[in-house]
Amino acid sequence: MKKILFSIMASLLVLGGCSQSEEEKPAKNDEVPQIIEAVIQVPETINPGEEATLAVTVRQGDEAVTDADEVKFEIWQEGQKENGDMAEAKHDSEGKYTADHIFAEEGLYYVQSHVTARSQHTMPMVSVQVGEAKAEDSGTGHEQENEGHEEGHSHSHGGEVSIELQASDQIHANKQTALSVKVDNEGEPLAEAKVKLEIALNGATPQWVNMSETEPGKYTADHQFTEPGTYTITTHVEKGDDIHEHTETELTVQ
Known part of the structure; x- marks a missing residue:
């Protein structure tokens, strides 16, 4: 009788251990996280030599x-x-981050916020007028900074939506790298979409980079790869309820 009781208790302990292991095993979450949105606010009027409060x-x-x-x-x-x-x-307060800055002289300036939060990175940019200068399209400055980085790796997604990731032929770790994505829908540039990059090295936890639209269908962002290796970059494109596409590209970082 004792042997029977011992066998039953041992079986219950084994089953309990298996049940606990199943419960403790984390569920795999394949959902794409909601995009981090960052909106910059700058004063309407900025005078040279005066302190201005920047907010995002x-x-x-x-x-x-x-x-x-x-x-x-x-x-x-x-x-x-x-x-x-x-x-x-x-x-x-309430997700608003601020900093003070003195614009030394008159002219056209660019203000770009670098926001890293919840494994995502986003860099919205605006142009600001200081003194009598005239503000121009904020996309111009970003285009200038990304000049010369349109060659290299690309990948197309079959079907109506085409996604092409572009980067420099030579990418070095710990240096800012300009990345751009061209998105077409039925042969026409897809404007006003949400485009983000999921960047992972050797299966590690990915980093998320949100991209800004600099011209219809063209989205750009800068990213600093922390170490050499072959990275897998998944480009996610969303617009409304009808378009949710993604494609993968490999980039080698030296």
Whole structure:
């Protein structure tokens, strides 16, 4: 009788252990996370030599992002990006991050926020007028900074939507790399879509990079690869309820 009881108890312990292991095993989540949205706010009037408050509001869907890993502003005068300044931003309230900056002289400036939050990175940009200068399309500055990085790797997605990822032929770790994506729908540029890159190395947790539209159907972003290797980049394209496409590309980083 004791032997029978011992066998039953041992079986229950084994079953309990298996059940616990099944419960503790994390469920695989293949869903694409909601995109991080960042909107820059700058004063309508900025005078040279005066301190101006820059702000960016960060949201993920309907939720204010109050736990961003890093938020900073890059500010430069037109044609002088290499001499630009960086200003660290601090969280104010309800997903709004602010920083103060003094624009030394009159001219056309570009303000680009670098937001890293919840494994995503986004870099919206606006142009600002200081003094009597006239602001132009903010996409111009971004186009200038990405000049010369349109050659290299590409991948097309079959069907009505075509996705082509472009990058420099030689990419080096720990250096900013300009990436661009051209998206066509039925042979025409697909404008006003949400485009983001899922970047992973050797199956590690991916980084998410949100792209900005610089011209109809063309989306750009900068990214810094942290180490050499062959990265898998999944380009996700969404627009409304009808378009949700993705394609994979491999990039070698030296």
